[in-house]
Amino acid sequence: MKKLSDLAKTIRSKNAGVDKITFDIIFTDRGIYEQVLRSKALTPTTVAKLYGIEESRIAEFVEYDPACAIKFTIFRRRPSGSAGDSDIFGAQQYAPLLEVKVDI
Amino acid sequence: MPSIKIICPNGHLGFAPLKPDSFQRGVAAGPDYIAADSGSDDIGPVPLGTDTSTSPEAWQRQDLEAMLLAARRIDVPMIIGSAGDTGTNSRVDRYVAIIQELAKKHGLAPFKLGYFYSEVDKDRVRSAIGSDEPVLGLDGRDPLTQAELDATNRIVAMAGVHPYRKLLEQGCDVIIGGRSSDCAIFAAAALHRGTTEADAYYLGKVLECASFCAEPYGAKETVLGAVNGNGVTVTAMHPDQRCTIASVAGHAMYERSNPYDEFVAGGRLDMRDCHYEQIDPRTTRVTGQRFVPAERIRVKLEGAGKVGERFIGIASIRDPYTIAHIDEVIAWAQAQVFERFGQSGYELHYGVYGKNGVMGELEPVKTPAHELCIVVQGVAPTEEMAEEVCMTGTRQLFYARLPEVKGTAGGVAFVLDEVLKASPAYRWTVNHTLAVDDPLELFPTHTVTVGA
Numbered sequence: 001m002k003k004l005s006d007l008a009k010t011i012r013s014k015n016a017g018v019d020k021i022t023f024d025i026i027f028t029d030r031g032i033y034e035q036v037l038r039s040k041a042l043t044p045t046t047v048a049k050l051y052g053i054e055e056s057r058i059a060e061f062v063e064y065d066p067a068c069a070i071k072f073t074i075f076r077r078r079p080s081g082s083a084g085d086s087d088i089f090g091a092q093q094y095a096p097l098l099e100v101k102v103d104i
Numbered sequence: 105m106p107s108i109k110i111i112c113p114n115g116h117l118g119f120a121p122l123k124p125d126s127f128q129r130g131v132a133a134g135p136d137y138i139a140a141d142s143g144s145d146d147i148g149p150v151p152l153g154t155d156t157s158t159s160p161e162a163w164q165r166q167d168l169e170a171m172l173l174a175a176r177r178i179d180v181p182m183i184i185g186s187a188g189d190t191g192t193n194s195r196v197d198r199y200v201a202i203i204q205e206l207a208k209k210h211g212l213a214p215f216k217l218g219y220f221y222s223e224v225d226k227d228r229v230r231s232a233i234g235s236d237e238p239v240l241g242l243d244g245r246d247p248l249t250q251a252e253l254d255a256t257n258r259i260v261a262m263a264g265v266h267p268y269r270k271l272l273e274q275g276c277d278v279i280i281g282g283r284s285s286d287c288a289i290f291a292a293a294a295l296h297r298g299t300t301e302a303d304a305y306y307l308g309k310v311l312e313c314a315s316f317c318a319e320p321y322g323a324k325e326t327v328l329g330a331v332n333g334n335g336v337t338v339t340a341m342h343p344d345q346r347c348t349i350a351s352v353a354g355h356a357m358y359e360r361s362n363p364y365d366e367f368v369a370g371g372r373l374d375m376r377d378c379h380y381e382q383i384d385p386r387t388t389r390v391t392g393q394r395f396v397p398a399e400r401i402r403v404k405l406e407g408a409g410k411v412g413e414r415f416i417g418i419a420s421i422r423d424p425y426t427i428a429h430i431d432e433v434i435a436w437a438q439a440q441v442f443e444r445f446g447q448s449g450y451e452l453h454y455g456v457y458g459k460n461g462v463m464g465e466l467e468p469v470k471t472p473a474h475e476l477c478i479v480v481q482g483v484a485p486t487e488e489m490a491e492e493v494c495m496t497g498t499r500q501l502f503y504a505r506l507p508e509v510k511g512t513a514g515g516v517a518f519v520l521d522e523v524l525k526a527s528p529a530y531r532w533t534v535n536h537t538l539a540v541d542d543p544l545e546l547f548p549t550h551t552v553t554v555g556a
Contacts, residue, residue: 010354015146016361018406018532019243026354051466059243064363066378067353073361075244077465081148083411083483083529084453086464088148096468 004041005098007032013094018080020059021090022073023047025097032104033068041102042070050096105333106298108307110290111135111341113326115313117142117167117184118159123324124170126315126342130326131174133341137293138175140167141286141312142199143186145406145532146359153257153408153530157188157195161202164188168199169206172278176212183268183279183289191260191283193221199280200552207554214555215278218271220547222282224259224405228546229538237539242404243361248536252409256533259407264369265304267547268292274551282547283406285368286312294331301395303331305373309366310338310352310390317355318345335391337383349380352388369404369543371397401543407534411451413490417480417498417523419516426515427472429506430456433515434478437500444496450484451529452497478516483529494523 005011009028016022025042027033036042048055053074060073081088111130113122117140131138142164151158168184175182188195200219207215230253232239239248260283269292271279281289287308294304307329310317315325318340325342338347356375357363366373377392421427434454441452458476460467478501482494501516509515540546 014359016359017243018145018535020361022361024357028350060362062362071357079532082531083451083481086455086462089146092462
């Protein structure tokens with residue numbers, strides 16, 4: 001078992017427009033990227049569970065081979081910058097991914 | 105074979121200043137254009153709603169000065185999109201005025217300045233709402249309604265390449281754009297040089313955030329993009345940065361919900377079959393991109409509507425028993441606000457830092473830290489009411505009645521015993537697209553000669 005933060009080079013989150021936040025997990029080693037894919041540690045189901053949201057809140061989930069990256073996008077509960085929104089840029093929502101355990 | 109080189113020194117001009125060393129390296133590399141985007145909807149709806157910039161004018165002026173002096177010195181066009189964070193008419197006018205002042209300050213030889221506006225009259229949008237081509241919602245939103253339009257204070261349309269191309273065709277040396285697709289700023293210049301649409305839009309896509317497409321991470325450094333008939337190349341200008349296959353391909357996914365498509369007014373850049381190739385230590389080449397023209401031109405609209413005046417209160421807690429019962433403490437303070445103001449007609453929000461202040465409902469960690477900071481937002485139709493809502497919601501945290509608390513002299517720590525006036529609260533009311541027959545319709549262009 002390894003932590004995702006030990007395997008990926010970049011784990012980040014950012015707004016994708018005003019209604020969505022997108023998450024990028026980028027690997028530099030294609031072999032590790034493929035092992036993470038095979039491990040099924042990151043799927044729409046595991047991600048929805050990690051964040052405590054319905055799977056229908058996930059707008060996209062993409063395995064992006066050219067960049068050895070896994071990318072998913074969720075709908076925001078309220079548009080960015082609305083009163084009560086705590087992260088206008090959506091830039092600090094990735095932290096729970098760091099600790100995800102990967103069976104490799 | 106059409107070729108073009110463009111440098112981009114900053115991914116959001118004004119938001120943080122460009123770095124001069126890599127910029128001068130980029131200028132020395134002999135670009136055909138110097139271009140940067142200056143806006144974003146990342147900054148939330150307040151600047152658009154209040155028609156202000158979120159960036160200090162000093163930073164905007166510094167970057168505009170660096171770019172203008174370099175562009176005039178090497179005699180290449182300078183292009184700025186989404187002026188002043190939002191691209192509203194007042195921001196375009198302000199950038200035009202800054203360019204004119206800088207030209208005078210430095211005694212620049214006469215040059216042609218082109219600019220265009222992006223604000224959209226609400227009546228234009230209203231007429232579309234009732235037509236057979238409704239104003240369609242993006243990202244799961246319903247078509248725009250009259251009520252949401254009525255709740256909107258200001259709308260900007262997002263320009264594609266069209267107004268830039270028109271101004272380039274008119275021989276402009278400096279272009280200040282209203283709200284625009286980031287990549288259109290660069291794509292317009294490439295199309296003006298006769299490149300393919302696929303290469304032009306990919307060039308724009310990769311350059312729009314400057315050194316975000318390079319590694320190691322370091323923002324606000326200049327990158328150079330080129331089209332030479334054999335794909336798009338992108339090169340880092342900072343000596344310690346590299347544009348690698350991973351960094352360039354990784355950038356394709358930045359800030360969009362999927363990594364394959366980039367939508368602009370007039371079409372879609374398809375990156376499914378992109379091939380990335382390292383051609384020198386700091387340069388990656390990209391081929392295989394495709395551009396798919398749209399059957400109908402739809403222009404993205406962004407609109408912000410005012411929710412109310414806003415105040416912020418701050419309170420923090422160290423008592424472990426109080427921390428363990430934080431939800432009851434907040435419920436108490438909220439109840440005092442309900443008692444005074446009822447339960448509607450205003451907004452009251454608690455951000456509990458140390459518990460789930462950053463992530464809210466998305467936070468999987470349920471254990472609070474040993475201390476908490478609570479930021480209270482009160483939003484109401486008038487300043488007086490917003491201040492009192494916020495004050496009640498903050499100060500009553502002090503008086504929350506917990507049965508077994510030992511410290512009965514005050515339940516929270518205050519850094520201030522007042523609440524602070526904040527920016528008014530706005531929300532994104534419009535994130536939609538409008539069909540147009542003429543891609544220039546919403547973007548009136550102007551030119552003026554500047555300089556001695």
